[in-house]
Amino acid sequence: MSLPSAPVDPRTGLEAARLGVYVHFPFCLSKCPYCDFASTAAKVVPEERYTRALVSELARRVAEHALSGRAVHSIFIGGGTPSLWQPANVGRVLDALAKAFTVEAGAEVTLEANPGAADAERFAGYRAAGVTRLSLGVQSFASSTLAALGRAHDGDTAKRAFASARAAGFDNVSMDFIYGVQGQTVAEAEADARAAVGLGPEHLSAYALTLDQASLAEEVPLAKQLARGEVRLPDDATVVAMQRVVRDVYAAAGLRRYEVSNYARPGLHSRHNALYWTGGEYLALGVGATGFLAPLRYANHRSAERYLADVEAGRIPEASRESLSPVERFEERVAMGLRLANGVALEAVCADFGQDFTPRRAVIEHLLTGGLATLEEGRLALTDAGFDVHSAIAARLM
Numbered sequence: 001m002s003l004p005s006a007p008v009d010p011r012t013g014l015e016a017a018r019l020g021v022y023v024h025f026p027f028c029l030s031k032c033p034y035c036d037f038a039s040t041a042a043k044v045v046p047e048e049r050y051t052r053a054l055v056s057e058l059a060r061r062v063a064e065h066a067l068s069g070r071a072v073h074s075i076f077i078g079g080g081t082p083s084l085w086q087p088a089n090v091g092r093v094l095d096a097l098a099k100a101f102t103v104e105a106g107a108e109v110t111l112e113a114n115p116g117a118a119d120a121e122r123f124a125g126y127r128a129a130g131v132t133r134l135s136l137g138v139q140s141f142a143s144s145t146l147a148a149l150g151r152a153h154d155g156d157t158a159k160r161a162f163a164s165a166r167a168a169g170f171d172n173v174s175m176d177f178i179y180g181v182q183g184q185t186v187a188e189a190e191a192d193a194r195a196a197v198g199l200g201p202e203h204l205s206a207y208a209l210t211l212d213q214a215s216l217a218e219e220v221p222l223a224k225q226l227a228r229g230e231v232r233l234p235d236d237a238t239v240v241a242m243q244r245v246v247r248d249v250y251a252a253a254g255l256r257r258y259e260v261s262n263y264a265r266p267g268l269h270s271r272h273n274a275l276y277w278t279g280g281e282y283l284a285l286g287v288g289a290t291g292f293l294a295p296l297r298y299a300n301h302r303s304a305e306r307y308l309a310d311v312e313a314g315r316i317p318e319a320s321r322e323s324l325s326p327v328e329r330f331e332e333r334v335a336m337g338l339r340l341a342n343g344v345a346l347e348a349v350c351a352d353f354g355q356d357f358t359p360r361r362a363v364i365e366h367l368l369t370g371g372l373a374t375l376e377e378g379r380l381a382l383t384d385a386g387f388d389v390h391s392a393i394a395a396r397l398m
Helices: 047-065 087-100 123-129 143-148 155-167 186-198 221-227 236-252 271-277 304-312 326-337 346-352 358-369 390-397
Strands: 019-025 071-079 102-113 133-139 173-179 203-208 256-259 262-264 281-285 290-293 296-300 318-323 373-376 379-382
Touching: 019 271, 047 087, 047 281, 047 304, 071 087, 071 271, 087 102, 087 123, 102 123, 102 271, 123 155, 133 155, 143 186, 155 173, 173 186, 173 236, 186 203, 186 236, 203 236, 236 256, 236 262, 271 281, 271 326, 281 296, 326 346, 326 390, 346 358, 358 373, 358 379, 358 390
Parallel strands: 019 071, 019 281, 071 102, 102 133, 133 173, 173 203
Antiparallel strands: 203 262, 256 262, 281 290, 290 296, 296 318, 373 379
8 A cells, every 4th residue: 555645856756745743642541551652640631731831832833943834734643642631622722733834625633542431522522623533542452451551441442432433423533452462362463453343444553562671762660560570471473473463354354554553444544654654744742742844853851840841931842852864864764664565765765865775786686585575666665574574674774
């Protein structure tokens, strides 16, 4: 499945930079033991204060980077648990974005939602506020897997949440799942996949549970338990078997794998996530949010109180910013592009970032003869076997 619609730069053959907006809502009722996102458990969510801060940060970012009026084709509200946010306040943020930018007709506006019953009651309000796509954090329908992940909902609640999304008028609904969980079997992963496709979603994500300290933004409780030997994850062969059965079940239901961990019906891939994978730009707002406005990458404070204090004092709430070099941008473009089923135009990317394509020809030939990749119309794409060793292939090409 290809990712169409982005304009192409005639000089390089690359998809031209587009702009999306990511808005982070960091508050949750409880912190999941595997989650390393910038989130915090809060008995009382400071909704009004946080909404005002986001609108204020938006104004400063737009002024700093001369973004006023630029076309925006996707908005993603993630978390945390954004479905704790009152629809009226979500509407205030979306209205502020509409005033700051030219939000394209038919823009994808996604909100991540918890399957909990209280959250489902708000779905109609989000639809009225301008949200066009819901992403439900189901993770599993199995009680044992949900318990291992520290999730409060059950499978029936998740199914009712999907029905609530449809009743609220959402014709584009995604669900997230996790496999490779302690105690989980291949049969259980397959049962989750079959239950998911049985609901008829437009998009599904399936991620292997990752507790490697090097890849986590913070040390999470489940990773500590793994290090102490208190839990044990399925071995690599079992995790690969889970991924393959999930892929096959989804494909049989018409959801094609367009990225390593993402599956969609034709034309219904996540347009916002495609920005990350294809080198687009994204303005990020809120606690812990990371943005990229070429060549600048910045990250906001992960502490909600520090973020709020900075914004309210008139400061940009950044923890870090860096200007990426052409080599860094090349490496990221290759690694991200190879995650996509339609791959990356490697020779064009080399030219765009001043890298020599010649020494990479031998690597490509090896991948082709080994059945790990295909090369069509200049695009190098990994096969399913190649996806299994994506990181190693990307490293060789970089």
